[in-house]
Amino acid sequence: MLKIADLVKRYGTGEPVLKNLDLTVEGTSIVAVIGSSGAGKSTLLRCINRLVEPTSGSIELNGVELTSLRGKDLRMARRRIGMVFQGFNLVDRLTVMENVQSGRLGYISTWAAITRRYPKDDIARAYELMERVGIAQYANTRADALSGGERQRVGVVRALMQRPEILLADEPTASLDPRTSEAIMGLMRDLAHELDLPIIINIHNVTEAKEYTDRIVGMRYGRIIFDDAPAALDEDAMEAIYAGSPGADRAAGAQAA
Numbered sequence: 001m002l003k004i005a006d007l008v009k010r011y012g013t014g015e016p017v018l019k020n021l022d023l024t025v026e027g028t029s030i031v032a033v034i035g036s037s038g039a040g041k042s043t044l045l046r047c048i049n050r051l052v053e054p055t056s057g058s059i060e061l062n063g064v065e066l067t068s069l070r071g072k073d074l075r076m077a078r079r080r081i082g083m084v085f086q087g088f089n090l091v092d093r094l095t096v097m098e099n100v101q102s103g104r105l106g107y108i109s110t111w112a113a114i115t116r117r118y119p120k121d122d123i124a125r126a127y128e129l130m131e132r133v134g135i136a137q138y139a140n141t142r143a144d145a146l147s148g149g150e151r152q153r154v155g156v157v158r159a160l161m162q163r164p165e166i167l168l169a170d171e172p173t174a175s176l177d178p179r180t181s182e183a184i185m186g187l188m189r190d191l192a193h194e195l196d197l198p199i200i201i202n203i204h205n206v207t208e209a210k211e212y213t214d215r216i217v218g219m220r221y222g223r224i225i226f227d228d229a230p231a232a233l234d235e236d237a238m239e240a241i242y243a244g245s246p247g248a249d250r251a252a253g254a255q256a257a
């Protein structure tokens, strides 16, 4: 369980970007975080894996307080948090298998990684996951030869190789065409349920958020102002989340699509 309580993030001396935010994600659920540009969605995700230092408050993952961890303890905790990125963050000149195995860095010795002598179990697990997401045939192909959708599947498998306790996805479909985007969202939803894995997705496309997630968290000016099932995201809720903001047109466009 992820339990965030009273989380505040202030960059420098400015206004807080996250304002006393509370959020609990339990069990197997895929949660979309929506909101206009600047609402604080990325900051929230980055506070969870400590890419951004929270100013105050608590973030607990399965009983471990993450905000106070340093050094080795922080590195260990980060392994338990998988990340999927908008730009995939693959190493282009490496093969799919090598990229996927980089999810095990920190678990295996540096020597094993450099010489690509991956443990048998890791290879078996990689094939299992690559088969599951439909990229096993590309195991020995360079990452830069793949399409966007295939590259994001590599990104997902790499994150799953960590055997994470939670998966955070920061606009994972924003660089993809609509059909591929839907396929990746469907895949993540299915994986959340199959692997018993909570997933938090920062997403601009409200239509996809409604279709592929179990719960929608709407942010505005650093606060959560909506937290409910997708079906409850009606026009009033959309207005409250987006009215008058630069994200309004984009979200409305996505809804109409």
Ligand SMILES: Nc1ncnc2c1ncn2[C@@H]1O[C@H](COP(=O)(O)OP(=O)(O)OP(=O)(O)O)[C@@H](O)[C@H]1O
Residues within 6 Å of the ligand: 011, 017, 035, 036, 037, 038, 039, 040, 041, 042, 043, 044
């Ligand atoms: N490193 C930083 N230093 C200073 N201010 C920052 C930094 N990162 C983000 N901010 C500010 O914090 C606020 C929230 O940004 P954040 O990226 O979390 O919003 P967001 O909801 O993810 O937006 P978007 O949808 O555009 O990605 C914005 O006003 C942004 O300018």
